[in-house]
Amino acid sequence: MESAQDEKFLPTELPKELSSGEASQIRTQHDVKTLLSWNAPGRPYIKRGKQFYMTSLLIALLIGVILFLFSQYLLIFLVAALVFLGFSFSLVPPKDFHYRISTEGIMIEDHFYIWRELYDFYFLRKEGVDTLYIRAEDFFPGLLTINIGDLHKEQLKQALLPFLPYREVVKPNIMDRSGEWLYKNFPLERS
Numbered sequence: 001m002e003s004a005q006d007e008k009f010l011p012t013e014l015p016k017e018l019s020s021g022e023a024s025q026i027r028t029q030h031d032v033k034t035l036l037s038w039n040a041p042g043r044p045y046i047k048r049g050k051q052f053y054m055t056s057l058l059i060a061l062l063i064g065v066i067l068f069l070f071s072q073y074l075l076i077f078l079v080a081a082l083v084f085l086g087f088s089f090s091l092v093p094p095k096d097f098h099y100r101i102s103t104e105g106i107m108i109e110d111h112f113y114i115w116r117e118l119y120d121f122y123f124l125r126k127e128g129v130d131t132l133y134i135r136a137e138d139f140f141p142g143l144l145t146i147n148i149g150d151l152h153k154e155q156l157k158q159a160l161l162p163f164l165p166y167r168e169v170v171k172p173n174i175m176d177r178s179g180e181w182l183y184k185n186f187p188l189e190r191s
Helices: 020-029 050-069 073-091 153-160 174-185
Strands: 034-041 096-102 105-108 111-114 118-126 129-136 143-147
Touching (some): 050 073, 096 153, 118 153
Antiparallel strands (some): 096 105
16 A cells, blocks of 8 residues: 555656657767778788798797707697797788777777777877777777778877777886887897
């Protein structure tokens, strides 16, 4: 049984029907709008020369001989697999991906990331190409790497700023610093 106290919280009149103009206004507030859309390669790519492959193969053979002397046969196969993977990425150019930034999130090919899953963004120049990096809240993928193609950084920044904070300076971690040091001091190919 309802008490008199419960009755005072009940609405005195039922909600009226929305007019078509009000309903369309509510619908337009929740429409998904595409802010930017472009095609660009899936990863930074530089065509490598013969010297790159020869130097990589010589380093792998040297590591393989050292591992053979210590009877580490599984690690020899691991080094061979990594060299094969590196050669594959260097030989095969990436395909073009379709990127789309909308009011609901970011779409890369057929995978959609909503804004709640993303943390912040920044730009870096990688392999001579400007690249957009978007950090994700979840461990996987953790970091989205997006080639900006023909777009200007400012266009992307203006599209992303209402949804994500911009990180102007990114402090490199120890892996980034050591990789950069190796890349500068022991190049696999002369430019």
